[in-house]
Amino acid sequence: MKHLTLPLTPSAVESLRAGDEVLLTGWLYTGRDAAHKRLAACLAAGEPTPFPLTGETLYYVGPAPARPGQVIGPAGPTSSYRMDPYTPALLEHGLRCMIGKGRRSPEVVDAMIKHHAVYLLTIGGTAALTADAIYKKEPVCYEDLGTEAVCRLYVKDFYAIVGIDCHGGAVV
């Protein structure tokens, strides 16, 4: 098990191989279908994104609501392939790490190799357990999207498996 700090450094990304188990500590951003659509529209229009993408990590998640006193509700990954149409543009603008579940398109894998990015897997349907590794949650943008709004999360020892590495190696 490798311990890694977020955001990942380029050398950390280079060192990861598909199948590696990792524990992540640091800040990441959440974003799924509707947020990706808006981010891609932003980039297509040549406008700055509401938060910086360079070097950052995006976790594909739409959490359940938090109960009073909780940081976040259950928060497991959603299927990544639905983000594929938007992902190459985000990688081109510096996105370095993505966390989700399931397969990616060949276009995404090509863009990951080109821009030295890594794709991590978390275990779908283990949302209650995953939420235990999330310690802080801050709103960022698109709050009108409800569960699909973009947030910043502070995670500690967040478990993931390298699904596709920046050399094109893959376990999914």
Add this chain to the structure above:
Amino acid sequence: MRELSATAVQRAVAAMVIDANCRISPQVLQQMERCRAEEEQPLAASILGRIIENDRLAAERCVPMCQDTGMAVFRVQLGQELHITGGSLEAAIQEGVRQGYREGYLRKSIVADPVFHRDNTGDNTPAVIYYELTEGDRLTLTFAPKGFGSENMSAVRMLKPADGAEGVKAFVLDTVHHAGPNPCPPIVVGVGIGGTFEKCAQLSKFALMRELGSSHPQPAYRDMEQELLRAINEMDIGPAGLGGHTSALAVHIETFPTHIAGLPVAVNICCHAYRHGTVTL
């Protein structure tokens, strides 16, 4: 004629949607335990262990086991000697969903329009409801919250009668193979065979409302369920799609008579979060 108040229905629905999302059935846990003990690959066994731990934790804390608490699907069996008072049955069920998803801190995942205005309805309604009139004076409500990671991997195909049992099996295996890691394996596969285009799809959904591992009453279909389960577990999809023998927990087949010219088949996939509840009032 027996009477039942709409308020009682609403209350029962609200309690059931929370319970089904937070508490997995003992059959699912036992089956995953069995599979974990038999897994030869350490990563597969450890992922099953995480899923089991997650489901126990969720039940203990009464939080949903998965953040995708689904689109609410109901099978309603209404006895024709029963009279619902003080409001409509439909409104009582929808109101129960609204209440349960709010009070249970469940995720609201429904958009008002599929294409043009994908705005969240904010209360997880409307639910999809299938009504059946039955004999007697009872109301039975069966609920399944359907996550879309697995729903999206489902398929319907109109086979030819000549395709027969082999054609059915090939279509099921093809659909599961294509789904791969996306529907959060180990999966449960609901297969509807016969009827019409929409009837087989509905049967495949009802197949996913059965108790895990229950079998079709006819031996030929029971054998097909077992054969398909074995074949799926030889595909090496494994837990989370990372390899292993535990790709599916069960295959459930439901059947209905069909037309001389047809053999409709639907494959509805459910993830390991095999959630449902049932209540009789």
